[in-house]
Amino acid sequence: MAQAVNMKNIVKRFGPVTANRGVDFSAEKGEVHALVGENGAGKSTLMNILYGLHSPDEGTIEVGGVPVVLTNPRVAIKHGIGMVHQHFKLVPSLTVAENIVLGSEPGNGLNFNRNVAFRQVRELSKTYDLDIDPGALVHDLPVGLRQRVEILKVLYRSVDVLILDEPTAVLTPQETEELFVNIRQLANSGKTVIFITHKLGEVMSVSDRVSIMRDGRIIKVTNTCDTSAEEIASDMVGRPVLFRVKKREAQPKQPILSVSKLVVDGSRGVEAVRGVGFEVRSGEIVGIAGVQGNGQDELIDALVGLRKPKAGKVTLNGHDITSCSPAIARDHGLSYIPADRMRDGLCLPASLWENAIAGHQRNPQLSRGPVLNIKECIRFTQELIDKFDIRGGSASTPSKALSGGNQQKLVAAREMSRNGEFIIADQPSRGVDIGAIEFMHNRLIAMRDEGTAILLVSADLDEILSVSDRILVLYKGEVVGEVPGAHASKDAIGRLMAGIRDEGGEQVV
Ligand SMILES: Nc1ncnc2c1ncn2[C@@H]1O[C@H](COP(=O)(O)OP(=O)(O)O)[C@@H](O)[C@H]1O
Ligand SMILES: [Mg+2]
Structure with missing residues (x-):
């Protein structure tokens, strides 16, 4: 296969920190190349260099076999290299089409030609099978679609190499699936996709090859089919990694948090939490599973005092904390990892x-x-x-x-x-590397065993399943099912998450 990009002996220092210590990295035309490593390994730095955001202190870069100097992103794009960052850079108040063409507008710049832009964006989204409404306001789009706009924005500039920096960190499992389909299609159409992640399931399911970084160096490059998630994990961390947390059965005691008939409005005035009730007892971890946007955020906001509930009651340690401020909730023993x-x-x-x-x-x-x-x-x-x-x-x-x-x-x-006696961990492993996830999960379990009551909210079903003692499934603002953690099947929870109750398979509306 033809080489798309080739970086040789890249060194990059930031003051006393050496982020890249002589890195050789190359990606081929038409491949999905995963770049993995723990936080701080130097992945973003390396790719920011390839995108012209940083200039390397040492080393050379070739694009399509030709040496280049990438002084800024415009130059990189001219050489066919584009990047989507972890934090999106879209303008929420503009339409999808405007965002995509922004900076390279059709027409003479002063005279933005809206019809041409709409048509171009439609064609682009058809070519790459990335469905989007050019006239929608970015503000109204869920994260998965905003990311699609970012990707289209890069493709609009006719790049051959697309770099995605931890694209799944902000996505739900469903959005991630869709992104992967899109990534595969892009590679099949001849683009090179460089995909930064530290989630090994993702590496295994979407990439053709993988480069593993540790401490500013690439320590291994391999075909994905020749390795395993376990092997990559220990290469990344530098020691064997346990994939399953060890815990004994919970010994729950008295209720610490009690929530009853809680009703909370969402940002647009519709009820986001509709009569939720549950307890979290000392010494247990209650997991809340659900597809993003089913009331989790509003529920948590109400519990920590960031949003006033419309009805219902929340007590913590016997104190009524309904509608009280975050400071008072903390005084009564609440800790919160947002x-x-x-x-x-x-x-x-x-x-x-x-x-x-x-x-x-x-x-x-x-x-x-x-x-x-x-x-x-x-x-x-x-x-x-x-x-x-x-x-x-x-x-x-x-x-x-x-x-x-x-x-x-x-x-x-x-x-x-x-x-504190009660902790809410909201997506504790989102954007954190596996070494740290393992550590946090073990910490949560240790806290549980010392008697803390724990509420875990996560879009990552694997995380919910491995850590929780009981699992509540939230769907359209209601708890539609409770499953004991030890016997939970992913399938059953998945069905509840989609609003299908187990008895008779009836649809919950
Ligand atoms: N702009 C910067 N200024 C100073 N230090 C930085 C900068 N960017 C990255 N670093 C440091 O370089 C190292 C590698 O960071 P980064 O490339 O972001 O790692 P990764 O993407 O693998 O998590 C880290 O120690 C980080 O703190
Ligand atoms: Mg990074």
Whole structure:
């Protein structure tokens, strides 16, 4: 097969950090090439170099066998290389077509030709079988479709190589399936797709070849059919990885959280949670499964005090916390690992230690009255850094300098060390590498065994199945079924998630 891109001996330093230490990477025409590695391994840096966002300190790049210097993304696109980042860069208030052509509009730039743009986008989406309505506002699209717009935007610029940086981190299992079909089709039509991930199931199901990065180096390149998820995992982490969490049977005690007849409005005024009731007891992990958008977000928002319920009651440790503020909920023993850690969990310009102690200020070890003991705060943060293996900075580094996965670990570390009686873990493994997932799952189980009540919300069914003691399935704002964790079948939960109740297969509406 013909080589599409070839990077040789790439070195990239950021101050004291060497993100790439002499990397050789190549991808062939028409292949799906997975680039895997733990957070901080240097994957994004390497691909940002290929997209012209960073210039390498050393090394060379060839495109189609010809040496090139990629000084910026425009040059990269001219050489047929495009990239979709983890955080989308679309303009929500514009239509799909406008977003796709933005920056290379048909017409003379001043005179945006809407009809031409619509027609071009329609043709493009037909060519690549990426169905989209050119006139829809990006604002109204679910994440999976926004990503499709990003991909079309790149394809509109006639690239041959498409780089996707952790494209599935924000997707539901269904959206991921669709993306994979699209990726396969793109490769079949002769494009090269470079796909960054650290999820091994994805590598196995979609890629032809895989390059494994660790500590700024590519340590192995292999055909996907010649390896296994277990082998890739241990190559990535540098030690054998257990895929299943070990836990003994739960010993639940008294109820800590009680929710009854809870009704919560969604953002558009329609009821998103419609009369939900359940309990979480001390010493058990209750999992909430469901396709994204079935009321999970609104339910959590209501429990943590970010959204006022319309009806119903929430008690925590015997205190009525319905409609109370997040601060009061925390005072009554709530800890919360939010799904969007960057938005809800951290103050990015503040240092690691300032973020780490947020919510711990009343810990007598860390402060005397209103006065913080900074030395203790830094020591406490260093402990979290060591325990949770947070990489990329020290206690005084600004949090924004950490990679996304390490920011997530910082939030999880803070919340898991509060010793609250109740913790909500919302998508705890989203965007985090396998070493960290294994660690977090084990931490959750250890907390359970110490008597914490845990509510786990996840779009990842495997995560729900391996960690939960009981599983509630949420569908259109209602709990449509409860399954004991130990005997749960993926199939049965999947059916409930689609709104099909088990008895007689009747459809829930
Ligand atoms: N712009 C930057 N400035 C400083 N350090 C960076 C920058 N980008 C990445 N790094 C560091 O380089 C290392 C590799 O990061 P990255 O390429 O993002 O890894 P990955 O994508 O594999 O998670 C990390 O230690 C990260 O903190
Ligand atoms: Mg990355």
